[in-house]
Amino acid sequence: MDRVHANLGDLEQFRGLLSSGGATVQEIREGLRASLGRMSEDWRDAEYDRFVDAFLNTESALGAFVDSSETYSRYLQRLIQHLEDYLSTTLRSDSATSGTAFRVSADWHRELVRRDVQQVVGTLGPIVPQLYSEWSSLTPAERLEKLQALQSRLAVSQSRKSTPVVSSRMGFSVLGVYDGRRIRINEDHLASPERFWQILDTLIHEDRHAYQHWSIITPGFHQDPGQVRAWADNWANYLDPTEVSFRRYRSQPLEDDALWFAESVVLGIIGRKHVG
Amino acid sequence: MSDRAPSLPPPEEIMKRLRDDLGYSKQGAEAVIAELATCRDEVKKAFEDWWVDGRLDTLEVEGWTAQKLSAHLGCLAPAAILNLDWLLTDPVAARAALLRGFDRIVPGKAGMESQELN
Numbered sequence: 001m002d003r004v005h006a007n008l009g010d011l012e013q014f015r016g017l018l019s020s021g022g023a024t025v026q027e028i029r030e031g032l033r034a035s036l037g038r039m040s041e042d043w044r045d046a047e048y049d050r051f052v053d054a055f056l057n058t059e060s061a062l063g064a065f066v067d068s069s070e071t072y073s074r075y076l077q078r079l080i081q082h083l084e085d086y087l088s089t090t091l092r093s094d095s096a097t098s099g100t101a102f103r104v105s106a107d108w109h110r111e112l113v114r115r116d117v118q119q120v121v122g123t124l125g126p127i128v129p130q131l132y133s134e135w136s137s138l139t140p141a142e143r144l145e146k147l148q149a150l151q152s153r154l155a156v157s158q159s160r161k162s163t164p165v166v167s168s169r170m171g172f173s174v175l176g177v178y179d180g181r182r183i184r185i186n187e188d189h190l191a192s193p194e195r196f197w198q199i200l201d202t203l204i205h206e207d208r209h210a211y212q213h214w215s216i217i218t219p220g221f222h223q224d225p226g227q228v229r230a231w232a233d234n235w236a237n238y239l240d241p242t243e244v245s246f247r248r249y250r251s252q253p254l255e256d257d258a259l260w261f262a263e264s265v266v267l268g269i270i271g272r273k274h275v276g
Numbered sequence: 277m278s279d280r281a282p283s284l285p286p287p288e289e290i291m292k293r294l295r296d297d298l299g300y301s302k303q304g305a306e307a308v309i310a311e312l313a314t315c316r317d318e319v320k321k322a323f324e325d326w327w328v329d330g331r332l333d334t335l336e337v338e339g340w341t342a343q344k345l346s347a348h349l350g351c352l353a354p355a356a357i358l359n360l361d362w363l364l365t366d367p368v369a370a371r372a373a374l375l376r377g378f379d380r381i382v383p384g385k386a387g388m389e390s391q392e393l394n
Contacts, residue, residue, distance in 0.1 A: 171349075171350045172377075173348060173349050173350060173377040173378065174350075174377060174378065174379065174380070175376075175377050175378065175379045176379045177379060177380055177381070177382055178379070178380075178381050178382070179381075179382040180381075180382070180383060202379065205379055206379060209379075209381055235381070235383050236383070237303040238303075238381050238383055239303060239304055239307055240301065240304060240380055241349070241351065241355070241378040241380060242349070242350060242351040242352055242355060243300055243301065243304030243305075243307070243308070243351070243352055243354075243355055244304055244307045244308060244311070244355055244358065245311055245355060245358035245359050245361065245362055246359055246362060246370070246373045246374060246378070247358075247359075247361075247362040247366075247370070247373075248307055248311060248358070249378065250373060254381060258379075
């Protein structure tokens, strides 16, 4: 089974090595360049000219490495920061768990759904960086408008009707609700500027429920009829998390699919945001 | 905690109380009964304590009691007790999930027909 792992400890360690390695190479490069300049006063022959040519070629390659190490070190720093932000509001186990010790995995064996994930990452990926950069300066009402725009774009890209996105009061542990007609987002969470990744995860999760619902009422829409039957049966016998254990709630077909789907999409967007 | 093996009430009694007193859905009550049957003994004992005395603080796992879980999640007592079993068997995954919170679907009686076509 293929698995995708984002081990923040490994990422941080590599970023540190890359950064210090780049700095060390730069230091050596500058030292050699200065020494070479001084050496030219004492070493004047054809061999010196050949050496200088060879040195400058190598030094140019070293310069490219230093530049790229700085670029990728910054890239990894941002990637780590975004992953930590996302994980801190979605998957963090508790305050005793180190920020670099997370191991996030998503099963990629669901080949049919993987294409859905890639499609959604492709649809939202170009939009999310701008939204992320402006999120903290938006009012809750403006954030809701942006979420509605994301949902509508998603729905259009999948040839289904859009679903109204609204906010409402709910218990603090409740992230969102899909009621068959609307997606509801916890208004306290929406008002909190640092919850961007969690809100995005919630929107994609609830929209996945809207997708599941659309699949149930639209025969042939979803490509796996067996999965649609499981969703329909679960829809009629949904296990509410206030009645059963979280283990049981999360393993039912509708939630298992939506949890995996949203997590995969958000991690895909975070990766694309820095690669693209 | 005493050494005697916990004795769960008969399933039909659990079903009746969950449905009549706590407003459980039929499938929710059935799921609770099924999960209880496979729980660790200390969790069954915690359920018995709640069933007999209404106590939710007799078992603590990973810093959580059923009372704290119920307050944190707004969940019903049997669900809170069952979450202790998950904390016992898979504490890392359970803690992460419980702290994350949850969403829910509210299918409603007309859920299948109510997708808004705007």
